[in-house]
Amino acid sequence: MSIFNENSKVIIIGDRDGIPGPAMEECVKTTPAEIVFSATECFV
Amino acid sequence: MDLENQKRVKEITEKYGAENMIVLIGGAEAESAGLAAETVTAGDPTFAGPLAGVPLGLKVYHPVEPEFKESVDADVYEDQIGMMEMVLDVDEIVAEVKAMRDEFTKY
Numbered sequence: 793m794s795i796f797n798e799n800s801k802v803i804i805i806g807d808r809d810g811i812p813g814p815a816m817e818e819c820v821k822t823t824p825a826e827i828v829f830s831a832t833e834c835f836v
Numbered sequence: 837m838d839l840e841n842q843k844r845v846k847e848i849t850e851k852y853g854a855e856n857m858i859v860l861i862g863g864a865e866a867e868s869a870g871l872a873a874e875t876v877t878a879g880d881p882t883f884a885g886p887l888a889g890v891p892l893g894l895k896v897y898h899p900v901e902p903e904f905k906e907s908v909d910a911d912v913y914e915d916q917i918g919m920m921e922m923v924l925d926v927d928e929i930v931a932e933v934k935a936m937r938d939e940f941t942k943y
Contacts (some may be wrong), residue, residue: 811917813857816916
């Protein structure tokens with residue numbers, strides 16, 4: 793069962809050294825969910 | 837999670853409601869991913885940011901978790917996440933984020 797549906801609002805907190813925000817955005821765009829915020833953190 | 841992002845998560849959750857919110861955490865290590873997951877569920881464990889003492893209880897996933905992987909297009913996943921999935925300690929990250937979700941997510 794998908795964790796996303798047409799009512800889902802998605803907040804993306806990416807990590808420059810892990811999974812960056814844009815990579816997750818591309819994946820979520822293949823679902824009915826809406827991305828409401830996306831950022832990529834950088835721990836240095 | 838940095839303070840500015842905590843503020844945004846809080847504002848956006850107030851705007852849209854917590855029930856339909858899903859937070860995706862891309863942390864490179866189990867510890868940092870777990871801390872971020874704890875921040876959006878139980879509240880900021882460092883008590884430094886706007887989510888200190890604010891248990892939002894949001895649904896939270898890391899993209900290497902099977903629940904996320906099975907929910908998105910397989911080819912796009914492979915292109916965008918596949919490489920990092922091989923590099924990261926998937927088992928540790930999954931265990932950490934799932935533990936936070938199981939304990940603190942309200943929805």
